[in-house]
Amino acid sequence: MFAEKMVELGSRRSTIREIFEFGNKRATEVGRDNIFDFSLGNPNVPAPQTVSDEIVRLVTTEDAAALHGYTSAQGDAVVRSQIAESINRTHGTHFTGDNLYMTVGAAASLCVCFKALAEEGDEFIAFAPYFPEYKVFVEGTGAKLQVVPADIDSFQINFDAFETLLNPKTKAVIVNSPNNPSGVVYSEETILKLTALLKERSEEYGHPIYLISDEPYREIAFDGVKVPYLTEYYDNTFVCYSYSKSLSMPGERIGYVVVPGEMEDFKAAYAAVCGAGRVLGYVCAPALFQRVAASCAGQTSDISVYRKNRDILYNELTRMGYTCVKPEGAFYLFPRSLEPDANAFCEKAKSLDLLLVPGDDFACPGHVRIAYCVKTEMIERSLAAFEKLAQMYR
Amino acid sequence: MFAEKMVELGSRRSTIREIFEFGNKRATEVGRDNIFDFSLGNPNVPAPQTVSDEIVRLVTTEDAAALHGYTSAQGDAVVRSQIAESINRTHGTHFTGDNLYMTVGAAASLCVCFKALAEEGDEFIAFAPYFPEYKVFVEGTGAKLQVVPADIDSFQINFDAFETLLNPKTKAVIVNSPNNPSGVVYSEETILKLTALLKERSEEYGHPIYLISDEPYREIAFDGVKVPYLTEYYDNTFVCYSYSKSLSMPGERIGYVVVPGEMEDFKAAYAAVCGAGRVLGYVCAPALFQRVAASCAGQTSDISVYRKNRDILYNELTRMGYTCVKPEGAFYLFPRSLEPDANAFCEKAKSLDLLLVPGDDFACPGHVRIAYCVKTEMIERSLAAFEKLAQMYR
Known part of the structure; x- marks a missing residue:
């Protein structure tokens, strides 16, 4: 039944x-x-106090029908521009609002990317230790999740095991750094090795292997460690972000996907993300918190x-x-x-x-x-x- | 790709x-x-002003970490109780918080129900005229949407056409009253005839045919017309509700699914709804607006x-x-x-x-x-x- x-x-x-x-x-x-x-x-x-202040400011000064009304499916245009600018300031990237798709949090960002990509027989790869819902989300699209066993001495990538799992059915590889549950940040060396291998295999298989960067912990990094911004290393990267951890509002479900302009067949990629959001019933990301996120972009708790x-x-x-x-x-x-x-x-x-x-x-x-x-x-x-x-x- | x-x-x-x-x-x-x-x-x-007032009150008096934190996947327990009580007061039903599953709006309510129900080869039925995204959502689960042609003289149900479309593969029937786009409210006579037919065919096929009631316009009814509450007529009804129209906040994405206790195999039904929400990446409905909806339940613009x-x-x-x-x-x-x-x-x-x-x-x-x-x-x-x-x- x-x-x-x-x-x-x-x-x-x-x-x-x-x-x-x-x-x-x-x-x-x-x-x-x-x-x-x-x-x-x-x-x-x-x-941060600015989150509360911004909510109160918006609610007491903006027109309620507009403030709480639908935004376009990919998110409010002004919001997307502001966030793109904030990312550019921090990471030296060159995004515009058209590279962003606002989501109902990181889980939605991931589900949208998986659904946008998954075709019959596809495989996705995650590196252990990994967030267990990846398996639920990937299998929800009908695709299969392959798991690379952990390198328990460093929790960087176990490349020997990874290489044996890559195959022509590999559609995408999921990276989560800073990592849940290990807390480890993938070094630039790891990222360079990873992206070189993906470029090589994409060439060999005759189709791109996408990188999906799940990074809700991006700002929570200590001791001045560098958290590489993956689109700068690999064009075919989807960045899945959420404000849940950086602004301590996981219940409000607000995040985004970045589809970089350098991605192969960008227009189709962005359309696939929009189509996936539509099929999954997301309609648009919560309107008030889109504005809050844009106003507070770059700040953290x-x-x-x-x-x-x-x-x-x-x-x-x-x-x-x-x-x-x-x-x-x-x-x-x-x-x-x-x-x-x-x-x-x-x-x-x-x-x-x-x-x-x-x-x-x-x-x-x-x-x-x-x-x-x-x-x-x-x-x-x-x-x-x-x-x-x-x-x-x- | x-x-x-x-x-x-x-x-x-x-x-x-x-x-x-x-x-x-x-x-x-x-x-x-x-x-x-x-x-x-x-x-x-x-x-209504109470929506703004309630947002400001919550943000200025509640602990931010708790207010914006995750709620349980099915929604905050207090919120669900309050909303259940509000429904009971209005419709004479006997729901508790355990009959409710909070969602990211009506589209999410529908997607969750479709995903909870759809199995290989299943068919869903909608009555024309109907909201076109039904087809996108139903097909997104792999099931098929059958459409009953409109009775253009009344926009009530064309029962002759409906009867010929019902078959053992029919998993559920979608009802939307007050209707988008006709504005028509299904009369109690229509509902009685519909539910009698569904009971008869459920018996004949040896499995329930579910009723999915999509009712974001429930409160927007004129001239004292009665909008029948479908769980009172048919046990195997999922009610898909949204505050988008009644409280004029479609961008905030907040709604719920009611799974009545009388539903056959209630426990499995509720679990299937929770499982579907999980697979679709919803995590929880937006936390602040869960509280706002509960406080303002029963009010309208x-x-x-x-x-x-x-x-x-x-x-x-x-x-x-x-x-x-x-x-x-x-x-x-x-x-x-x-x-x-x-x-x-x-x-x-x-x-x-x-x-x-x-x-x-x-x-x-x-x-x-x-x-x-x-x-x-x-x-x-x-x-x-x-x-x-x-x-x-x-």
Whole structure:
């Protein structure tokens, strides 16, 4: 009666959600202060004051019918221009509003690109560890997701494994840097190697392999690390962006896709993005927040909190004996679990009211994700539990 | 390289958009006041003041991280409860928050239902005249849309034609009342006959045929006409609602799906809706506007303007000799074109700077849609052009 796959996807809550709900239940038993919940990637730093100010300004000064009315499907023209200019200022690119397509957040950006590209028999490639919804979105188009196993020593790209997975059916490759869940930023060396290989294989196969850059964490990068802007390295790149993390408004669902003018057959590419948005029922991105995003483009929430959190957690955990690649961005730490079975390890952690997510969910067993977009004070209080957990394995 | 169908859908602007863009261009030539643009269903009546007030209140008093944070995928629990209560108060239903799934507007509500239901070989049925995106959305799931020709004397359902289209592959039937583009409200008699037939055929085929009620115009109904609430007549009904028209905020993309508890296998049905939302990348409906919708549920913009517009247009056009079923809701008039070819008729209208949409787009040739969600004063000024147009055919 119902589409079986949809029932299955809707019944099976993600592991992350399960843990989060457990935390809420446990909080009612022992008090919120005694639960160390590192499960969700929901920014705890509030949106900058300018977001609130801009909302109030728009609502109190603009004509309501126009402000809350439909924008064109690809987004308001002024909004797209302003955002293009902001990207150009930051990255030295040369986009105009016509390169932008406003979306209902990063998930929509990705779904639109997948739908725009996917044809019968196509394969997409992601690098582990990766955001588990990629598989849901890609398979939703009828295409297949191939996963390159992680290089667990650096969480850069495992090129040997990648090369064997590339084949003429490869339509696109998904890159997520700064990465969820590892927090690692792909170095320029990695990007150069990746794009050289993609150019070579595109040539060999006689059709482009597209790069899809999922970058909601772009601005959350520490220690002055460079996060390469991929259109500058590879013409056939779709940039999928969201303001969820940079402006701490993941619930408002606002983002965009960049289709660079240098992309092969640009006009068809942009049309395919528009067509995909139409088929998926997006109509237009939320109108008020299109304007807010444009006005606040280039600003961020107080990201320094994440850096402070990373420093405390990384330093303390490695001191306790945990093994962890030092993250340079996003708000995740992805240490190895202290036993091979990350699920068993997370269960032990749970007995200490320490809520972590097993890496199995990100196609990277033997690791756990710690989302440190939480109060610094909670991190400080949680350290004793991390220490107790380590002791269990000594 | 790109999905062919997506390129096609993204390249071909809808007729309505074409006409609208023509109007904008023409306005720069002869002045906005000299163009009578009846092409778009974008409400001209502003959102009620409470919408603005509520936005400002939420933004200035609530914690920004929580306010703009993710809600659960099906929508904030408090929001869903409040909306369920509001529906119950108005329609005597008995929903709880667990019957509601918040969406990114009516298009998303529809896409989610289609995706939740569509299996290999399924057919959906719509009644002409119908909103043309139904076809795009249904075909986007791989299913087929069958169209019942219009009963042009009443724009109620053409049951003879409908009966011949129903077959064991029929998964669901889409109803849109008050109707876009005819403005007609399906009578209780129509609904009783429709639901009796669906019950009979569900029994005969051994599986339910679902009813999908697309009702963004529910509150825009005149002369005290009753708009039957379909879950009260038929258990296997999905209600697809949007606040776009009732609160004049189509750009904000906020609506919901109701899955009534009486639906066969309710749990699987609700799960399928959640799974479909997940696959389509919706994540959650815009968080701020979920709260605004809940606070303003039951209120509407100043609908009396639409009634006034209908009265002027209907009375004047019929007086001039146009043939038109009197609309009892929405903000559309759907008269017959004065020659069989509605496209040719619209071209003649265009020469008078009168912008109408040919009925062919709504699977109903020989008619034109007049969207009267415009300033009353423009309608008054347009009457001379309608008169001139009629004279061309005398």
